[in-house]
Amino acid sequence: MIRLWRWIISIVRPVKVDPNPMTVQQALAAGTAILKQADIPDPARDARLLMAACLGVDAGRLTLHVQDNMDAAAEAVFMADVQRRAGGQPMSHLLGYRDFWSYRFKVTPDVLDPRPETETLIEAALAQPFDSVLDLGTGSGCILLTLLAERGGATGIGADASPAALHIAEQNAAELGVADRCALEVSDWYAGVEGTYDLIVSNPPYIAADEMPGLTAELFHEPRMALTDEADGRSCYRIITAGARAHLVQGGWLMVEIGPTQGAAVSQLFDAAGLTDVQIRTDLDGRDRVVIGQNPQQTA
The missing domain is CATH 1.20.80 (Acyl-CoA Binding Protein)
Known part of the structure; x- marks a missing residue:
């Protein structure tokens, strides 16, 4: 043949x-x-x-x-x-890299393959002022490291439950020249994180467990823990929104990537957590892709 x-x-x-x-x-x-x-x-x-x-x-x-x-x-x-x-093996696994925003990231089967729709989150974040950023579930580091590369002088923490993923993020940080401005921590969401930040970003697992069998073959080559919460697809958002205000400065922003049908549900979680100015941003295909919300300023 x-x-x-x-x-x-x-x-x-x-x-x-x-x-x-x-x-x-x-x-x-x-x-x-x-x-x-x-x-x-x-x-x-x-x-x-x-x-x-x-x-x-x-x-x-x-x-x-x-x-x-x-x-x-x-x-x-x-x-x-x-x-x-x-x-069905992803091109990034065969080539060893994925281009994202204007940077090249090392990618292995230990991390989620960076996707173009995630650039919607980058665009939303860069529209706001920030000097410190926390990336929950950082994976390859594509979100955190892109923000640091674009915002000179900013510092950040990338938290992930996978030491293997953080090893890849560490290599990417060195390659992009921002290793001296970021720390990478093994952490189950906020568990190992201290302090408050101007910006919290996350692209958490948002595929429901019962949706997993219908995924394309390519996605089965990626780490399952980065794809699904093994529940309804919204449990990670509950954790992230519940702890957001304790880890944000006054006026700081929380921004998360979502699945295209989750805008209303995740926005309600933002509201319930006391975040204000909650908005949904769409990707280039017009699909709901990012939810943002602000930690309100205290009033006298």
Whole structure:
């Protein structure tokens, strides 16, 4: 099947010379066909990114190499990655990174894959003044570290119950040059956190347990604890909103990402916690994506 025998054979014995090597263009066509058959949304794009990573070239310069012959080892790596992608493995796990906002974050199966819709939360946060930020369930650190990179001089804490996730966030903090302005703490939400902050942000697990079987295959490669609360999808919001005012300065803001059907329910939790100016922000597709609310100023 599309010369898959070649890289299978290479596993069991070396291939010294291939009398009919595939060109990069031919391999791209073969990989795209496999991904298309597997109903991957943008098969040509993914094939090009996998090929660029395989060859160690920038994806924008791949056109310069399409007539090059591929050696057996490179072809084997490319076709193996194509098969993994066809099986639903996220591109970020195959490439080892995900671009988010204007930064590149290391991503592994230990952290939630940063997604474009989360940039709605970044946009909302950057619209407010803040010098200190707390990120609950920081994962890869994409929210906290982006905010610190964009707001020079600000400091922050990233809290997560997963030491493995914090190890990835630590590497990302160093890569973005903000490690000296953030602390990463193993914490079950607020349990290990002290002090008050100008801003609290979170993208908590919001998928209900009974919705998990209907997820796409790609999501099953991500940490389950980052996807679902194993309940109704709102238990984490109850914890976050209940403790928010004790961890916010007067006038500080709480901002959380939500599922597109959760706007009204999460807004009610904000109201019940005593937060004011509660608003729902939509993403680029017009879906409810972020709820924000302010810790009220004390009046004389």
